[in-house]
Amino acid sequence: MPRLLIVAHAPSANTLRLREAAERGAHHPDIEDVEVVVKAPLEAGPEDVLACDAILLGTTENLGYMSGALKDFFDRSYYPVLEEKQGLPCALYIRAGRDGTGTRRAVEGIVTGLRWKWAQEPLTLRGKWQDAFAEQVEELSMAVAAGLEAGVI
Structure with a gap:
């Protein structure tokens, strides 16, 4: 059975809602x-990446960059997975108080270096909190899980 790894930073009630929405989407009744394995970035490591078939990343925008927790995950995982997980399907959602551009650029740079492939376009949730953000993350996660199940990603 294919495994979807969700690694998402959730330092607030709203970002926890996003991580829960990602898990809910991956567990859609039609899938x-x-x-599905869900971990905070500080709990996830290279062994989780090596054991998965696709990854969904979630981060906050922190000073125009990804969260320190997600950066730490990448720092610990990059070299141990570099050769073995090239082509890993991935997706990303960013909870951005501003525009999320720097955050997206930073994650895209690491994903390019790892030679992972985008299963879905990165999702940036900009501005003040909206309940629709959780729905968008749920849809993103559902699409990744459905693609993984169907063998198209």
């Missing part, structure tokens, strides 16, 4: 044959 039966995908194992």
Whole structure:
């Protein structure tokens, strides 16, 4: 059974809602044959990446960059997975108080270096909190899980 790894930073109630929405989307009733593993970036490591078939990343925008926790995850995982996980399907959502451009650029640079492939376009949730953000993350996660189940990503 293919495994979707969700690594998402959730330092607030709203970002926790986003991580929960990602998990809910991956567990959609129509998706039966995908194992879902959800971890905070400081709990996830290279062994989790090596064991997955796709990854969904979630981060806040912190001073125009990704969260320190997600950066730490990449720092610990980059070299141990570099050769073995090239082509790993990935997706990203960013909770951005401003525009998220620097955050997206930083994650895209690391993803390019790892030679992962985008399964979905990165999703940037800009500005003040909106309940629709959780729905968008749920849809993103559902699309990744469905693609993984169907073998198209």
